[in-house]
Amino acid sequence: MSTIESLQATLAAEHAAIFVYGDAGAHTSQSAEPELFATISTLYRTHRARRDQLRLLISDRGAVPVAAEASYELPGVLRTPVAVRRLALRTEERCAEVYAALVANTATTDRDWAISALSEAAQARILLNGSPEVFPGAPELAG
Amino acid sequence: MSSPPVPTSRRTALALALSAPLVLAACELDPPSAVPTEAPAAEPLPDAEVAASARKAILLTVASIEAAGVRHPRLAAGLDPWLALHAAHLAVLDDGSEAFEVEGEIPASTAGVARDRVVAPEGSLAGALADAARRAASGDWPARWPACRPPSRSG
Numbered sequence: 001m002s003t004i005e006s007l008q009a010t011l012a013a014e015h016a017a018i019f020v021y022g023d024a025g026a027h028t029s030q031s032a033e034p035e036l037f038a039t040i041s042t043l044y045r046t047h048r049a050r051r052d053q054l055r056l057l058i059s060d061r062g063a064v065p066v067a068a069e070a071s072y073e074l075p076g077v078l079r080t081p082v083a084v085r086r087l088a089l090r091t092e093e094r095c096a097e098v099y100a101a102l103v104a105n106t107a108t109t110d111r112d113w114a115i116s117a118l119s120e121a122a123q124a125r126i127l128l129n130g131s132p133e134v135f136p137g138a139p140e141l142a143g
Numbered sequence: 144m145s146s147p148p149v150p151t152s153r154r155t156a157l158a159l160a161l162s163a164p165l166v167l168a169a170c171e172l173d174p175p176s177a178v179p180t181e182a183p184a185a186e187p188l189p190d191a192e193v194a195a196s197a198r199k200a201i202l203l204t205v206a207s208i209e210a211a212g213v214r215h216p217r218l219a220a221g222l223d224p225w226l227a228l229h230a231a232h233l234a235v236l237d238d239g240s241e242a243f244e245v246e247g248e249i250p251a252s253t254a255g256v257a258r259d260r261v262v263a264p265e266g267s268l269a270g271a272l273a274d275a276a277r278r279a280a281s282g283d284w285p286a287r288w289p290a291c292r293p294p295s296r297s298g
Contacts, residue, residue: 108277134231134232
């Protein structure tokens with residue numbers, strides 16, 4: 001996979017993550033679950049920032065950044081904070097996999113970006129009460 | 144969300160690592176060649192130097208953790224997850240080259256201080272591994288190194 005293809009795949013993942021966090025935020029009570037709401041809000045902003053950065057990285061190469069889909073299929077209605085956390089965790093796991101692939105397909109400053117994103121996704125997992133992973137984004141390496 | 148592209152090279156490297164012992168065992172069963180031939184020079188693995196520096200950095204950390212656990216046995220259980228984490232990383236980075244001789248820092252006499260002194264360098268190690276990932280030329284090795292996180296939130 002070329003660098004530009006990998007960047008586009010990462011941007012597509014960011015679009016999906018933003019959609020998911022939008023839904024997660026809408027199903028999280030700021031008053032009843034202030035900590036979870038803050039975490040979801042932070043991660044929503046993080047993914048929006050990454051989306052914007054990726055758009056620039058792709059545009060700088062003369063390519064057209066991939067657009068978001070009109071909608072994304074969600075696993076179901078988020079009825080509980082546990083379900084919100086689970087969906088957010090899954091989102092971070094999938095994003096970490098995309099970032100790990102981007103690390104492998106980039107060099108120099110693009111790779112720096114991917115390394116930072118991968119590190120932050122691993123930390124987001126902890127923020128969401130997930131267990132630490134030995135190889136975030138590359139579970140196949142754990143054997 | 145679409146399925147992320149996982150570089151084939153990582154899987155290929157793993158498959159090679161798994162099959163290498165089988166290949167070596169099979170070689171022992173082959174009859175000796177009638178005419179001795181000179182073995183071709185082995186091609187250096189891509190990023191061998193960078194991988195070696197990463198292994199050395201991890202081994203130094205492991206040596207310090209182990210020394211702290213030996214001196215303060217009550218710390219040992221809490222340090223085991225760190226050792227397991229580093230062992231997993233070393234296993235993936237192992238390319239069969241010669242092992243390093245490293246010596247960890249002498250642990251502090253107080254258990255709490257000793258623990259702090261082995262936990263604090265984890266951040267530096269993560270930085271060193273991220274730097275190694277930046278320096279690596281191939282697309283195979285670097286994806287294995289970044290985001291090596293401590294095994295607990297409290298560190």
